[in-house]
Amino acid sequence: MTKNQQSTRTLIRGALSLLVTAALYEAVARSGWFPAVLLPTIPTIVEALIASLRDGTMIWHAAYTLYRVMFGFALAIVVGLPLGILMARHQRVEHFFLPLISALMPIPSFALVPLFMLWFGIGNVTTILIVFYAATFPMAFNTWSGVRSVNPLWLRAAGAMGADENSLFWKVIIPGASPFIITGMRQAFLRAWIGVVGAEMIAASDWGLGWVIFDAKEFLNADVMLAALVVIGFIGFAFERLVFGTLERRTVQRWGMVRVAKG
Amino acid sequence: MQPIAIRDVSLNYDTPGGKVQGVTNVSIDIDASEFVCIVGPSGCGKSTLLNIIAGFLTPATGQISIGGKPVTGHGMDRGVVFQDFAQLFPWRTALGNVSFGLEMKGVANPERDRIAREQLRLVKLEKFTNSFPHHLSGGMQQRVAIARALAYNPSVLLMDEPFAALDAMTRDDMQRLLADVWKETRKTVIYVTHNVAEAVYLADRVVVMSAHPGTVKTVMKIDLPRPRDPLSVEFLDCQKQLMAHLGHNTNGVAH
Numbered sequence: 001m002t003k004n005q006q007s008t009r010t011l012i013r014g015a016l017s018l019l020v021t022a023a024l025y026e027a028v029a030r031s032g033w034f035p036a037v038l039l040p041t042i043p044t045i046v047e048a049l050i051a052s053l054r055d056g057t058m059i060w061h062a063a064y065t066l067y068r069v070m071f072g073f074a075l076a077i078v079v080g081l082p083l084g085i086l087m088a089r090h091q092r093v094e095h096f097f098l099p100l101i102s103a104l105m106p107i108p109s110f111a112l113v114p115l116f117m118l119w120f121g122i123g124n125v126t127t128i129l130i131v132f133y134a135a136t137f138p139m140a141f142n143t144w145s146g147v148r149s150v151n152p153l154w155l156r157a158a159g160a161m162g163a164d165e166n167s168l169f170w171k172v173i174i175p176g177a178s179p180f181i182i183t184g185m186r187q188a189f190l191r192a193w194i195g196v197v198g199a200e201m202i203a204a205s206d207w208g209l210g211w212v213i214f215d216a217k218e219f220l221n222a223d224v225m226l227a228a229l230v231v232i233g234f235i236g237f238a239f240e241r242l243v244f245g246t247l248e249r250r251t252v253q254r255w256g257m258v259r260v261a262k263g
Numbered sequence: 264m265q266p267i268a269i270r271d272v273s274l275n276y277d278t279p280g281g282k283v284q285g286v287t288n289v290s291i292d293i294d295a296s297e298f299v300c301i302v303g304p305s306g307c308g309k310s311t312l313l314n315i316i317a318g319f320l321t322p323a324t325g326q327i328s329i330g331g332k333p334v335t336g337h338g339m340d341r342g343v344v345f346q347d348f349a350q351l352f353p354w355r356t357a358l359g360n361v362s363f364g365l366e367m368k369g370v371a372n373p374e375r376d377r378i379a380r381e382q383l384r385l386v387k388l389e390k391f392t393n394s395f396p397h398h399l400s401g402g403m404q405q406r407v408a409i410a411r412a413l414a415y416n417p418s419v420l421l422m423d424e425p426f427a428a429l430d431a432m433t434r435d436d437m438q439r440l441l442a443d444v445w446k447e448t449r450k451t452v453i454y455v456t457h458n459v460a461e462a463v464y465l466a467d468r469v470v471v472m473s474a475h476p477g478t479v480k481t482v483m484k485i486d487l488p489r490p491r492d493p494l495s496v497e498f499l500d501c502q503k504q505l506m507a508h509l510g511h512n513t514n515g516v517a518h
Contacts, residue, residue: 153350156319160343161364161415171363175354255353256397 040223049227062231064207068124069189069196072131076188080136081181084143085173094144101137109134109195117203126203127196134195135188142187146180147173179252186244193236264451265330265340265418267293272315272325274308275476284308286315287476289325295418296449300466302456302509308477309455310423316453317343317421329419339368342412342450346424348404351396357383357407358392364415382410385444402433406440413448420450424457435493438464442490459509463501464491471508481508 022042028034029041036044052058087094109130120126150173158172174181200210209228216224252258269292275285286308293299301309314320316327318337327334329341337343342364344350351360361379370378383389386406396404405425412420426434438461445452445465456462462469466485473480485501492498 151349153345153347154352157343157345157350157352157411158363158367160317160319160337160341161411162337162339162367163363164367167367171366172352175352178354251354255395257353 037220038222040226044223045226045230048221048223049230052224052227058212058227058231061207061209061212061228062235064204065196065200065209065232066235068127068200068208069131069192071124072128072196073135073189073192075128075132076135076139076192077185079132080139080184080188081143083136084140084145084184085147085169085177087140087144088147097140098144101141105137105141109191110198113199113203116199122203122205127199127208130199130203131192131196135192138187138191139184142180142184143177146177146184149180150176179257182244182248182252185247186240189239189244190236193232193239197232264295264449266295266297267291267316267419267451267453268328269293269312269316270325270327272312272322272327274311274315274320274322284311284474285477286312286322287478289472289477289479291470291479291482293451293453295330295451298445298452298454298465298467299470300454300456300462300468301470301472302459302462302505303472303477303480304474304509305457306477307472307474309472311477312472313421313423313453313455317341339364339415340417341419341421342415342417344405344408344412344420344422344425346427348396348401348428350408351404351411353396356393356395357388357399357410360396360407361411361414363411368415370415379410379414382414383407385413385447386410386440400433401429402437405429405437409441409444413444413450418451420445420452422452422454424455426461427456427458434461439490441465446489459502459505460493463487463498463505464493469505471505473510483508 026042029036029039040048049058083093083097087097112133113126113130116126116129120129154172154176155168158168163172196208197210197213200208201214204211209232212228213225216222216228248258253260270290272289273285273287275287284306289308289312291299301312303309311320315322316334318334318341332340352363355363358376358379361382362375365375365378380389380392383392386409388403388406388410391399391403396407399407408425409420409422426437429437442465454462454465463485469483469485471480471483472478483501483505487495487497487501
């Protein structure tokens with residue numbers, strides 16, 4: 001089987017599972033067991049989605065959410081990546097931060113939203129900080145694991161070839177830990193994406209996909225809620241597959257540091 | 264190319280990196296451009312000795328000098344090749360791996376590229392300059408490792424059982440290739456192995472070590488013309504002698 005055929009098959013398989021699920025949903029929606037307002041049919045949802053895309057509101061909502069998520073995610077990388085590396089390289093830093101991370105990581109970011117609202121009010125600051133909180137720990141944690149798993153033979157070989165601390169860091173440790181770093185970014189983004197929608201529900205006003213859902217509740221607009229969910233799912237999926245999938249294919253997969261599952 | 268003097272080197276402590284197979288009072292003098300093999304049973308400390316010469320371990324007593332300069336830590340006068348294929352950087356191509364030492368040395372392109380390509384040609388991998396290590400066979404990866412260790416032009420090449428994990432046929436090819444590379448570059452080589460035939464094929468002199476304590480038992484000169492024929496009577500004779508030194512039954516089969 002050629003690569004092209006293979007990817008076509010993957011696409012068909014993915015489409016099929018989505019279609020079957022959609023058909024089941026449609027059947028339930030049309031069965032009349034639930035009021036149509038609460039469980040709108042797929043054409044109604046699509047209509048709401050198209051309308052909101054046409055007048056641009058959904059695009060603006062998505063843009064706001066993306067802005068918050070990318071801002072917080074970038075902050076998380078800027079803080080989490082060096083923190084993870086420092087933890088793996090210096091025992092004192094590890095001793096200080098590891099218990100802290102272990103204790104803070106399990107707290108759902110959503111649980112912090114009310115507190116952050118008290119401190120920072122409603123709007124971008126709170127939502128971005130929630131994203132930052134959600135994403136930093138998986139980033140630091142995975143980087144820490146990755147640096148610890150760098151093959152000591154690479155360090156030895158590089159040392160024998162005259163590498164100083166700076167070169168060791170940039171040319172051996174970072175690429176050597178890259179499978180974990182990419183996994184960390186994936187997990188961080190996922191948690192950031194989950195976090196931002198939750199935060200926007202109560203800590204954003206007027207704009208954001210989370211806010212759309214929460215606001216639609218007031219007017220019993222289940223179709224708008226579902227349309228926003230579709231957008232949330234689509235963007236999350238696109239990032240996972242396009243951004244992180246591509247990053248992985250171009251780096252660690254190309255280098256043979258992670259293998260593609262067979263069969 | 265530099266001579267190496269190893270004087271009364273001992274190391275019998277547990278290092279922070281784990282327990283090391285100890286060496287006791289090891290003294291060896293190695294001429295410039297000489298090929299010396301170190302053989303011995305497991306636990307005789309031959310790898311420990313190599314790691315001390317490489318500067319990865321510090322001896323408790325004694326000292327080592329290369330070209331009259333005492334060894335402290337690792338340095339660019341030595342190139343090191345390990346047994347494990349994983350020594351190559353998977354995120355760099357064959358060329359990128361070979362260039363690493365040159366980069367560290369501050370050699371700029373296109374000079375760096377030219378030298379690295381030249382080294383890959385020396386190990387007959389010029390067609391694989393842009394391949395990543397995971398696309399290369401074990402033998403090819405070890406050849407890249409040799410090219411990488413030679414690229415920044417160290418005077419001494421240290422090799423720790425580099426072909427031990429290869430199949431027998433590839434190993435024979437690699438030994439021939441290494442003999443050619445040595446002939447061309449005239450590096451001083453210290454080569455650790457537990458393979459008697461390999462030692463007789465490659466070495467000018469074989470240092471035989473014994474375990475408990477890890478020390479030099481005897482040194483055997485291999486006076487065979489090169490290139491050597493592993494099937495000649497003289498070659499097999501040398502193997503028998505070496506095995507006798509190692510305390511093997513001479514009717515046994517070389518491993």
